[in-house]
Amino acid sequence: MMNITRRAVLAASLMLGLLPNVALAHDDQHEIIHLMKGMFDTPENPLSVEPVVVVGDNAIAGWVQGERGGRALLWRVDGQWKIRLCSGDSLKDPKLLESANISASDAATLAAQLAAEESKLDPAVLAKFSSFEGTMMIDPEAGHQGHKHGSSTSP
Template sequence: MKTIIAILAGLLLASVASADDDPQQVIPAGLKMMFERPDKPLDINPVVVQAGWAIVGWRQDGRGGRVLMKKTHHGWSAYLCSGDSLKDAGTLEKLGLPADDAAALAGKLENAEAGFDSSALALFSSFEGTVMLNEASTGAAGGHEGHGP
């Protein structure tokens, strides 16, 4: 009986660990924990991932945009928030992604967003400018308090 319990406990821990590593679950959960409010639900979709980078679409309270996420030794962190500029592989390269990863991530985003209706795409595109979110940024986040993630 103890052996069965030990095996079940091991399987449970393995499934939790693998779920914790899944960017499709971890990234939305983290962003929701930071930005979701009871009166303002946060929709995080799509989540596309390539080699330690991710682009996430978000919608909340009539606003929206895209977040570039970076995986660090602390987990996934929001690097910057923008709109359509994150669809461009050239922009992603300028932000530090290798050319192959930038092209792959932009392609994955295009494919993922192909299934969205025009109103969702309009919200993703509506984010004006670029707001750096990580602590290595230049502090360019000023003046964008109302945007959300």
């Protein structure tokens, strides 16, 4: 009986030690979804953001809006998430992520986490992510309003 109690206490201690990290990752995901929806979501053309993977101060988020989709590369600047660029399949490549000044280890981790999360998605959603052609740089200084002008509100 003593072994079970010790194991239970050890397991509970480990879980409690991990909970802050899990909570922080969830908060980051929520902030990123909120940011992207605030910038691009409209009642007539809602934005879906999933998956969101976060490693340190970098993240990749998949998005779908109507028949379009893609992936966004984000970074945390002064505690705030900002979109750096939008692209398609190129954001699955750790070498491209490294060229965006992400460390090799973080780039590899981001790519691996993205692959794991995307493996759970419907192939039709993945096809929309892949349909984004080229790379669209986002001006982090433009703020939310800077991206709403023009005929397209998609990322």
